[in-house]
Amino acid sequence: MINILFTGTAVVLLCFAAYWVRGRGGHRPTGTWAVAALLTSFALAFASYAPAVERAVESVVPHVARLLSNTFTLTAATSVLAFLFQLNLDRERARRQIRLRVIALAISVAGMTVFFVAEQLTGRNPVLYACYVLIYISYLAYTAKDFLLQTWAHSKRSTRRSQRWGLRTTSVGCGFALVYAAYKLFALVSIGLGLGLVPDHARCSSPLTPFRCAFSVTAPAVSVLLITVGLTLPALLWPLSRLRRRRWERKSFTALEPLWREVTSAVPEVVLDPGGTEVDAHDLDFHLHRRVIEINDCVLALRPYRQASVRDAAAAEAARRGTAGTPEGEAEVEAAVIAAAVAAKRAGRPVDGDEAPPAAGTGSRKGDLPAETAWLLLVADAYVLRPAPENAGAAS
Incomplete structure (x- = not known):
């Protein structure tokens, strides 16, 4: 032995x-x-x-x-x-x-x-x-x-x-x-x-x-x-x-696409390279970073259309389901606000009433790609579950 x-x-x-x-x-x-x-x-x-x-x-x-x-x-x-x-x-x-x-x-x-x-x-x-x-x-x-x-x-x-x-x-x-x-x-x-x-x-x-x-x-x-x-x-x-990092980058990049397409359709001018649809497998970090930046720029550009009434209604719904104060609950509220803002921007309707403030933790996540990506993934999931027309209707 x-x-x-x-x-x-x-x-x-x-x-x-x-x-x-x-x-x-x-x-x-x-x-x-x-x-x-x-x-x-x-x-x-x-x-x-x-x-x-x-x-x-x-x-x-x-x-x-x-x-x-x-x-x-x-x-x-x-x-x-x-x-x-x-x-x-x-x-x-x-x-x-x-x-x-x-x-x-x-x-x-x-x-x-x-x-x-x-x-x-x-x-x-x-x-x-x-x-x-x-x-x-x-x-x-x-x-x-x-x-x-x-x-x-x-x-x-x-x-x-x-x-x-x-x-x-x-x-x-x-x-x-x-x-x-x-x-x-x-x-x-x-x-x-x-x-x-x-x-x-x-x-x-x-x-x-x-x-x-x-x-x-x-x-x-x-x-x-x-x-x-x-x-x-x-x-x-x-x-x-x-390898694990690349898999996470690719999965995140794909998961953010529906949200990215929605917000950039309302604010197309923020897209850094409209013709660059090909994604280099060796540069996934760059492409994911750019997608996160473009989504955040869209959210910033949509601030005049963020309605406080939509935010309050979504927060009340999250409280009813017991998700208030959780990251998932906050993401549901933010998704509802963004969806309503996108619909209002497309219809050319400015905010009627108070403007909804930025989502909780926006400042602390600034410059932190993993944290910002994780947050946007939650928002993207909630956005898919709560389509824009329904959210917009809730505001009226």
Whole structure:
């Protein structure tokens, strides 16, 4: 089971890395190569955790699987920081910081290798092993702490939901990395003082057996998975969110057509491009925005024909049905007022009496395309259910 878990995870991580390197639509976002290096390093670290791979490499060099997995983990940690620097700093400063981190990584790996070789040559001297662990855990803990603080802070400022939750997931993964670092520090103290609190030769038969494996194996594994998911989630959800957005734009554009045709037939001069009936599938946002603007311009142009008596009658009807004060009820009232205004404009009859005020929330929705579209969709639905002639008749 352990072999399947770690080998399968390594394959999944390599697939994620390939997804980042491939690019999406010919565009590679900032930090692409850093994330690809991160995922590849994590994949190699997971592969080295697999007992089958561990036995294979240790048949050549005893205990070298630990050095390999630790090296890949530190490389992944450096890639995490490189990704963060490219997001937060200008290009020149990011390059400088990344260069310093790569140098620190090289020094750390070289130091770990020296102590590992010396440890093997001296019969696994506990002091040398403690020095090895100290280098590893210091670099890892510093990186995890820094990344946790930065990602959590950025998650609070992010406007995209997928990015916000991705960053928070990454922060939780960094938390598990710190748990792993704390365990390694505890093991280091135990080894340095000769307390024997952490068995050095026992192997893990499952992610939780023996109990120390929950900290030495499961915690870093969960950390890697959460960081990977957190960093990859926004990139994976972006095409889905774009598809969902386009479907909403197309559906909204079509649903607003009956209302648009009614109001523009009364005020045709507000149509920005009377001959432009073709809708480009790649520019739905523009066409929807234009349709919303044209409907609102028509409503504004129809203000001299908005009758307060129609509004009062429609509001009374909404109150009778129990929809008064709800968005649907307000939309029904607005639809009735617009329908009567369109009929009056066509007949050339000015308002006889008080002019109906604008619909509730008109000012707060200004400039907010999703909110304005949602409101007009309610009005369009109510307009279809309450045809203009009937509404106009209610005013007489």
